[in-house]
Amino acid sequence: MKILKLTSESKTDLLNTLLKRSPNNYGQFESAVSDIVSNVRERGDEAIFEYTKRFDKCEIDASNVRVTKEEIEEAYQKVDEKLVNVMKRAADNIRIFHEKQLHNSWIDMKDDGTMLGQKITPIGLSGVYVPGGKAAYPSSVLMNVLPAKVASVKRIIMTTPPDADGKVYAGTLVAADIAGVDEIYKIGGAQAIAAMAFGTECVPKVDKITGPGNIYVALAKKACFGYVSIDSIAGPSEILVIADETANPLYVASDLLSQAEHDEMASAILITTSEALAKEVSVQADRLAEELSRTEIIKKSLDNYGYILLADTMEDAIDAANEIASEHLEILTANPYEIMTKINNAGAIFLGEYSSEPLGDYFAGPNHILPTNGTAKFFSPLNVDDFMKKTSIISYSKEALSKVHEDIELFAQSEGLTAHANSIKVRFEQ
């Protein structure tokens, strides 16, 4: 891995390089996606089945688009029982962590009869997209579905592309069953997103679409935003490690590679104040890259988006981390908690030497669907609030309104909205 000095130039270069990976920059696919979306919106099932034949080489129709109970039972036969049990334990942890995020509706009351509050209710129907083929990750199914389940969303559907034989990856089906998905449809790509956004004869219109996907899926989600709610638009995976001389270089190198293996656009960055650590991590990372199974992906990812940055001070390292706003941030220093208090922008923070990033991907409970590409500056990990919405509650008594009715009338008049003023005034004229 390359070692650079952390300067304002190297930081700017790095930020510009990372931002190039944003799914927002793939405008050239927009018109293809827009065609698919309008076609599904207008022609419904017919369009979906055509695209499935074209893109997935699979003939489906209304009679077999839904995964059956028998197919789910078959899937359980194909998955190692030990793994099924691990999935169940992971699901328990995810459920417990997300239950702690639940908020009650609340109401504030005053003596004069004023009641103001927020009613907090789940959305009615959520839709999860799960990629097929090599990108079918059962862990992602758990992470997408369980927050909706904890939010008490009444109906949760899933779409995922079938293979040429019309089958769905067994691990996806088992994870969906463990998480409590109600219906699974064998549809993939932009056509699946459009189906869920607008509804078709077979697929119900949902309120929110979540889940990862390729560039077509990401752009279809953006195109449908507003008709439905979506989670953030996911870019390639990222890890940033802040470490000092106390960190174990083998752990740091291993953790960097755990994200580099995701894909060639993934980014792995170490920022350290220790030159000795920088050199040792570089050596270990290069060695591990050769030993692990996804060597080609790891090497390309490290070449393009892997950095070891040597910082003069820990303050500089922290400032850079806040600017990069990484999806995953590990803090491997003598005082990780103190540094955490200074981190404002990150998807998830992993503290200390026994909190390696895959712990969060699979098991600890916090969601692994995290803001990427600097969007941790304004987006959050997928969470229960994403599946709930608020309604304001406003209730005034005659006494309460009579004290302020002239203020409201004056304000409305000043904006030229006389019918607004009138609606208050009529209550005090009779």
Place this chain on the structure above:
Amino acid sequence: MKILKLTSESKTDLLNTLLKRSPNNYGQFESAVSDIVSNVRERGDEAIFEYTKRFDKCEIDASNVRVTKEEIEEAYQKVDEKLVNVMKRAADNIRIFHEKQLHNSWIDMKDDGTMLGQKITPIGLSGVYVPGGKAAYPSSVLMNVLPAKVASVKRIIMTTPPDADGKVYAGTLVAADIAGVDEIYKIGGAQAIAAMAFGTECVPKVDKITGPGNIYVALAKKACFGYVSIDSIAGPSEILVIADETANPLYVASDLLSQAEHDEMASAILITTSEALAKEVSVQADRLAEELSRTEIIKKSLDNYGYILLADTMEDAIDAANEIASEHLEILTANPYEIMTKINNAGAIFLGEYSSEPLGDYFAGPNHILPTNGTAKFFSPLNVDDFMKKTSIISYSKEALSKVHEDIELFAQSEGLTAHANSIKVRFEQ
């Protein structure tokens, strides 16, 4: 106003009619907006100043694009002191209501050294768009800025178009000053949204853009979503009143008209179980439409999107209200609180005969920036959470990780992610 029977047909017709007003349906403006956005992204200030000359007939440059302290002082001279005080009282109420929405960061701890939680922090920089001309509403300035202020957002900027003389509406400046805006830029339209999304020489890049605007502004916000966070895409205003025979027809008619006056696309709907009330409201609404100042707008809005629906039962009325998911919902019945418990989808609920909708627009404290066009099924009123983001915290001890490391390794292996598995494994090999 027309009176119809509430049936599944009339409901479907109404829903389809209302949805036609969605800003999502104005694809024909998309390429114009996309040109403006890319031009500002590439050419920065130069592009902004050109568009301001073209669209606002106003020559601005780097020396005068920012509103000065003197201009704000002048604005105070132009606004009635009584109105300034009303704005301040409204601001206090808005601040108090939004302070009740603040959530603490939290952490959950276990004996074995596990610590899991959420760090909740404000975004760094928020940008508010304020329309110019007739659509400059000081109340909207307060509603957009104060939640960000309560969230402790460090820097809040505003953009608003200048008139041909390079001036900004005085009421906007006073409201911005009361709410605590840090900088105001004289830029409007899609070019202002692009400037805030990407930053230019003069305008800083923000993390989140909120605020209403015309179709160009709405589409520019959607185009920039992902580069920045945005609030929901606002459509025309809506009111739905559920009333029974106990409701005062003058109040109902006045409240319907208070939204109808917003613009010709605004929608005003009464659903009632009382035929007598339906008839009386229809008469009163038509009479008031003639008397109030914005007669032409009100008549067109009522003709196109005004409905009085006669329901067989209160249950039917409630079901329809949940399907329509109105921006504003008034409940004027003998038992408004009981009905409220059955309402899942609405931006804001106004209860009882002294909670007319303009109370919420101007004064009570809850936000008046609300989801429109059925999006209350999944979007929320603007609130403090919109200006905060979450970061997951994950900290395991050696003891805690050693109990589960084999589970994680197995799960990672099953997904073919060997570098993930390795990053856990190396911690238990030495």
